[in-house]
Amino acid sequence: MLSNYLAIDLRGIKSDLYEYVASVDDENADFRAVMIYPDTIGRINEIVKKSGADIVFATGNDMASNRRIIENPIVDVMSRPYPIDDTLAKMASRNGMFFEICARDIINSRGYQRSRMIQSLRRSISLARKRKVGIVITSGARDGMELVTPRELVAFGTLVGMEYPEAKAAIGTMPRKILEGRGLI
Amino acid sequence: MEDVRHSIWDSMLSLLGEKGSANVNLKVSEWNEENNIGIARCSLDSVDDLIVSLKTMTDIQGARVNVLVKGVSGTLKSLEKC
Numbered sequence A: 001m002l003s004n005y006l007a008i009d010l011r012g013i014k015s016d017l018y019e020y021v022a023s024v025d026d027e028n029a030d031f032r033a034v035m036i037y038p039d040t041i042g043r044i045n046e047i048v049k050k051s052g053a054d055i056v057f058a059t060g061n062d063m064a065s066n067r068r069i070i071e072n073p074i075v076d077v078m079s080r081p082y083p084i085d086d087t088l089a090k091m092a093s094r095n096g097m098f099f100e101i102c103a104r105d106i107i108n109s110r111g112y113q114r115s116r117m118i119q120s121l122r123r124s125i126s127l128a129r130k131r132k133v134g135i136v137i138t139s140g141a142r143d144g145m146e147l148v149t150p151r152e153l154v155a156f157g158t159l160v161g162m163e164y165p166e167a168k169a170a171i172g173t174m175p176r177k178i179l180e181g182r183g184l185i
Numbered sequence B: 001m002e003d004v005r006h007s008i009w010d011s012m013l014s015l016l017g018e019k020g021s022a023n024v025n026l027k028v029s030e031w032n033e034e035n036n037i038g039i040a041r042c043s044l045d046s047v048d049d050l051i052v053s054l055k056t057m058t059d060i061q062g063a064r065v066n067v068l069v070k071g072v073s074g075t076l077k078s079l080e081k082c
Helices: A038-051 A063-071 A086-094 A103-108 A111-131 A150-159 A164-169 A173-181 B002-024 B044-055
Strands: A020-023 A031-036 A055-059 A077-079 A098-102 A134-138 B027-032 B037-041
Touching: A020 A173, A031 A038, A038 A055, A038 A063, A063 A077, A063 A086, A086 A111, A098 A103, A098 A111, A103 A111, A103 A150, A103 B044, A111 A134, A134 A150, A134 A173, A150 A164, A150 B044, B002 B027, B002 B044
Parallel strands: A020 A031, A031 A055, A055 A077, A077 A098, A098 A134
Antiparallel strands: B027 B037
16 A cells, blocks of 8 residues: 555655655665755855755754745755744745655654644644645655655644645655756656 | 553653543554564544554664554455555
């Protein structure tokens, strides 16, 4: 049943469960991704050029750095897309930016931190839905012990307030749009 | 099997709380110790909650684990095909 999903994992490890996989760490993956962390936001262009990555992720931090990420056309996907407001969501939609829900972040957090993360993601998803910003769900896996199946990714989507078809699109149609937009497939 | 059941309940209580866990109607009906494959039954509305709870279960008795959902089905017979 699981193999019937034509899923794409934009930040995971190479596996038969997925049609295409992009990865930050795994060299066997189909495409290379690079992750920009809040402390290196000032050097986005330099890091991306140096890494030669196909897909660019940037981690959200506060409103100011989130605005810088959303304004930068080089970034494809914004990871941890919170805090954002309606204006930022509108800008993200205009710039063709995607928001990422990473299963690994939810798995590895506990208690208050996880609760706040789910709460923030729900708010971001609601804004993204209103402003038609694309959402992708990724596993964030770094080794075989962190592998997440496509069906499980859909379940994570529903946890953060997505409808079932919406969550399925977030592991299929939306990542495909990013890859096609970059001319990778 | 008891260790697995306890770990699933711990993870479910942590993620869903007592009320949410009660809605799941969990029953671990089968567990094969040799190849570590089992069947967990739950209410239809709580399938996704159970899947996420299983996924957030990262260790059993201190040993690191990764639960993979091989299939979801309404009948035990069709589960055998997964």
